Amino acid sequence: MTGAAQHSQAMFFQARAGASVRNKLLQGALRKAKPLFIGKRAKGMATLADDGLDFEVLRSTAENIRNRVLADLDVWLDIFEQRAKAGGAEVLWARDGAEICDLVIDVARRHGVSKVVKSKSMLSEEAQLNQALAEAGIRPVETDLGEYIVQLAGETPSHIIAPAVHKRIEEVEALFAREHGRPIEQRTSADIPALAREAREVLRQHFLSAEMGISGANFLIAETGSAALVTNEGNGRMVTTLPKVHVVITGIEKIVPTLEDFATLMRLLPRSATGQTISNYVSLLTGTKQPGDSDGPEKTVFILVDNGRVALLGSPYQDILRCIRCGACMNHCPVYFSLGGHAYGWVYPGPMGSVLTPLFTGIENALDLPHASTGCNQCGSVCPVRIPLPELMHRLREAQVERRLRPWSERFLLRAWGWLAGRPILYRWAMRRASRYLNWLADESGRIRIFGLVPGWTAGRDLTPPAGKTFHELYAARKRA
Amino acid sequence: MRLALYVTCLVDLMRPSVGFAALRLLETAGCEVVVPAGQTCCGQPAWSAGNRDLAADLARKAIAELEGYDFVVIPSGACADQVRNVYPQLFSDDTAWDQRARALAARTHELTSFLVDVLHFAAPPGEFAGSVTYHDSCKGLRALGVKQQPRQLLLKVPGLSLKEMPDCEECCGFGGAFSVRFGEVSTQIVDRKCESIVLAGADAVVGGDLGCLINIEGRLRRRGDVTTRVLHVAEVLAGGDH
Numbered sequence A: 001m002t003g004a005a006q007h008s009q010a011m012f013f014q015a016r017a018g019a020s021v022r023n024k025l026l027q028g029a030l031r032k033a034k035p036l037f038i039g040k041r042a043k044g045m046a047t048l049a050d051d052g053l054d055f056e057v058l059r060s061t062a063e064n065i066r067n068r069v070l071a072d073l074d075v076w077l078d079i080f081e082q083r084a085k086a087g088g089a090e091v092l093w094a095r096d097g098a099e100i101c102d103l104v105i106d107v108a109r110r111h112g113v114s115k116v117v118k119s120k121s122m123l124s125e126e127a128q129l130n131q132a133l134a135e136a137g138i139r140p141v142e143t144d145l146g147e148y149i150v151q152l153a154g155e156t157p158s159h160i161i162a163p164a165v166h167k168r169i170e171e172v173e174a175l176f177a178r179e180h181g182r183p184i185e186q187r188t189s190a191d192i193p194a195l196a197r198e199a200r201e202v203l204r205q206h207f208l209s210a211e212m213g214i215s216g217a218n219f220l221i222a223e224t225g226s227a228a229l230v231t232n233e234g235n236g237r238m239v240t241t242l243p244k245v246h247v248v249i250t251g252i253e254k255i256v257p258t259l260e261d262f263a264t265l266m267r268l269l270p271r272s273a274t275g276q277t278i279s280n281y282v283s284l285l286t287g288t289k290q291p292g293d294s295d296g297p298e299k300t301v302f303i304l305v306d307n308g309r310v311a312l313l314g315s316p317y318q319d320i321l322r323c324i325r326c327g328a329c330m331n332h333c334p335v336y337f338s339l340g341g342h343a344y345g346w347v348y349p350g351p352m353g354s355v356l357t358p359l360f361t362g363i364e365n366a367l368d369l370p371h372a373s374t375g376c377n378q379c380g381s382v383c384p385v386r387i388p389l390p391e392l393m394h395r396l397r398e399a400q401v402e403r404r405l406r407p408w409s410e411r412f413l414l415r416a417w418g419w420l421a422g423r424p425i426l427y428r429w430a431m432r433r434a435s436r437y438l439n440w441l442a443d444e445s446g447r448i449r450i451f452g453l454v455p456g457w458t459a460g461r462d463l464t465p466p467a468g469k470t471f472h473e474l475y476a477a478r479k480r481a
Numbered sequence B: 001m002r003l004a005l006y007v008t009c010l011v012d013l014m015r016p017s018v019g020f021a022a023l024r025l026l027e028t029a030g031c032e033v034v035v036p037a038g039q040t041c042c043g044q045p046a047w048s049a050g051n052r053d054l055a056a057d058l059a060r061k062a063i064a065e066l067e068g069y070d071f072v073v074i075p076s077g078a079c080a081d082q083v084r085n086v087y088p089q090l091f092s093d094d095t096a097w098d099q100r101a102r103a104l105a106a107r108t109h110e111l112t113s114f115l116v117d118v119l120h121f122a123a124p125p126g127e128f129a130g131s132v133t134y135h136d137s138c139k140g141l142r143a144l145g146v147k148q149q150p151r152q153l154l155l156k157v158p159g160l161s162l163k164e165m166p167d168c169e170e171c172c173g174f175g176g177a178f179s180v181r182f183g184e185v186s187t188q189i190v191d192r193k194c195e196s197i198v199l200a201g202a203d204a205v206v207g208g209d210l211g212c213l214i215n216i217e218g219r220l221r222r223r224g225d226v227t228t229r230v231l232h233v234a235e236v237l238a239g240g241d242h
Helices: A003-007 A010-022 A024-051 A055-071 A073-086 A097-110 A122-126 A129-135 A145-152 A169-180 A189-209 A235-241 A259-273 A318-322 A350-361 A378-382 A389-402 A408-421 A424-441 A455-460 A471-480 B009-014 B016-028 B044-048 B052-066 B077-089 B095-107 B111-118 B138-144 B148-154 B183-200 B210-222 B233-238
Strands: A090-094 A115-118 A139-142 A212-215 A219-221 A226-231 A245-251 A281-285 A299-305 B002-005 B032-034 B071-074 B108-110 B130-135 B160-162 B204-207 B229-232
Touching: A003 A350, A010 A024, A010 A350, A010 B183, A024 A055, A024 A259, A055 A073, A055 A259, A055 A318, A073 A090, A073 A299, A090 A097, A097 A122, A097 A129, A097 A212, A097 A245, A097 A299, A115 A189, A115 A235, A122 A129, A122 A245, A129 A139, A139 A145, A145 A169, A145 A189, A169 A189, A189 A235, A212 A235, A219 A259, A226 A235, A226 A259, A235 A245, A235 A281, A318 A350, A350 A378, A350 A389, A378 A389, A378 B138, A389 B044, A408 A424, A408 B044, A408 B052, A424 A471, A424 B009, A455 B183, A455 B210, A471 B009, A471 B016, B002 B016, B009 B016, B009 B210, B016 B032, B016 B111, B016 B229, B016 B233, B044 B052, B044 B077, B052 B077, B052 B095, B071 B077, B071 B095, B071 B111, B077 B095, B077 B108, B077 B138, B095 B108, B108 B111, B111 B148, B111 B233, B130 B148, B130 B183, B130 B210, B148 B160, B148 B233, B183 B210, B204 B210, B204 B233, B210 B229, B229 B233
Parallel strands: A090 A299, A115 A139, A115 A212, A212 A245, A245 A299, B002 B032, B002 B071, B071 B108, B130 B160, B130 B204, B204 B229
Antiparallel strands: A219 A226, A226 A281
16 A cells, blocks of 8 residues: 555545535535635636637647647656756655655755745645654644644645635634634634734744745746746745745646746636636746845755656546646535535545545545546536546546446446346336335325435435336337227 | 437336427427337446446447437437447447447437427427426536527426526536435535525426436425426426326
8 A cells, every 4th residue: 555545534435425514614614615716717717808818729728738748748857857957956756755755854954954834735745744744853834824724723635725615714713822822812704814914924933934945836847947836825935935945846747848838827727726817926936046136045956746647647547637736626516515625535625636536545545536426527617627527537437347346236236237227128017116116105295205225315305206107108008099 | 200219217217207298399399209119228327337338238229229210319418418428438449339329329319409409499389387497407518518408498488487596507416326325415415406496486497307306306305395396398398297
């Protein structure tokens, strides 16, 4: 079992899903967030027309850019490495999460680092880097407001761009009061700016005292050897310019060939994520502080990570590597918004998580996730790089069947049903019996309230029974008449 | 024009009136309608479960039964999607079947899109005294582009008014086996759908897929709403004893 598989809780999806559905407070938070996410994206996309752009055309272009990279990933990585080194950066390669942790701790030790400030990085979640840093005696401080809240709560992000979307203001207030050593106050959403200010003041001290900054990268630009960072809070700028060492941890698939490609993708990324035409901050970080520069790190290290990505190249799942981590798929997913992100059990929630978690942690370690979809394709229709998410989940379902990972009861039922459906005369007879049986099951109100064959169904729903005769039975009678 | 009506396994068992309504509509539109006798299920549940072999077996059976007609019409977006979009993916290593699958796919249509897009039919025989709200089922909407067709037809029904619900394109949470496997999650999703339906304040919620309708009706009733009618679009358009 890989390290990632060990910390994945994806096998407990059913139990965690049930707990999430029954968690009233979580449900309240999710209900508030959903229309905001959907509404903001819709507004953002509507502004494309102002620039004479069309979503479908633009996302085909974006899809092509990402496909072009994946077709020659080794070449683009090679170019990136050369250009990044030419700018004075060090480029390291990590096979998995454990190697990320080792490399980061090694860089930290070499530079006498005791505190690290972090900007959002989902890859550091894949590696469980904060835990490894703490164990090595280095204090990691998350500086994205949502990540900061989640870190104080001892939790993991429940959304890739809104890590604390599951948290209510009362919880945040209690965490801040405890951490910042002050009494708890009554808070409403009008106090959010005040809470943000409070966090900012605390974080400022950390920015000034940390010796190392860690960030992810939304893209790596091969042409210039730069990391592109797309943020809204300004913490990314602090993390990447104030400390003397800056470490960028990112997946090898995040590369784009040119600045122009980056500009194209930037038309879609903020709009897809938050509906913004552009995020508050867009940083292109190239190399180290040069003579005459007013700020910047003395040392820049890129850690480029595989952690399961190489194996997807050329596989039936390659399309998922186009992902630019905008979060639109989860923001439009009815399942995600019934559960929140934690039910998914690993780093990535929602549709992209239901694809990535089994692929990165082992298909056999996340059996429910590819089935945790109604097949509605609300995700696929908003994906800015046209990833066919339901199709990929479908392929994972097929892989489970091929590897005989489905429960025997399901295999038996499916086979029995398939056998019957292949024999019309027998099937007709069985359906006639079923129709009468269902009709007989109805109570005095004319509905079925408990049906042992599908208890999950009637736990929340009545079943209106059929009238007792099948269509084909009635149709045959009508033809005879 | 001779066409095959594929009533679907769910209509056969749970709500035969939908099949008869589809039959009446197509005959009113001037078609010679045959109901091929051997039809059972298109195989969508096997496909959805990830069992490609079984899905292909049932597809072969359906193709053989349905390929001798000018058109195949199905009163369900999900099943029409299976024939139109999935069957052509099943036989990549068998040229003969692949061609038959593609030929059938090209002649197969969801009921309302067939009536509007192919037949340009605009005179549904039904009558409906009251208001309806239309739920867009996912496969019909996103895989087949069924959106305006049912609304165009519904607005031709004397006495009927359309009251759109908020988020009419949101999934109802059915998803076939999903609603059995993840009953609680599915219930949570259909609850949202029911809230939208209540907000619309219509006399009936109408849709084009019986699976979604059974799901919605089941939750509405459990929530204590016994008055909002839940009808298949074919039943409303065809009129008669729905």
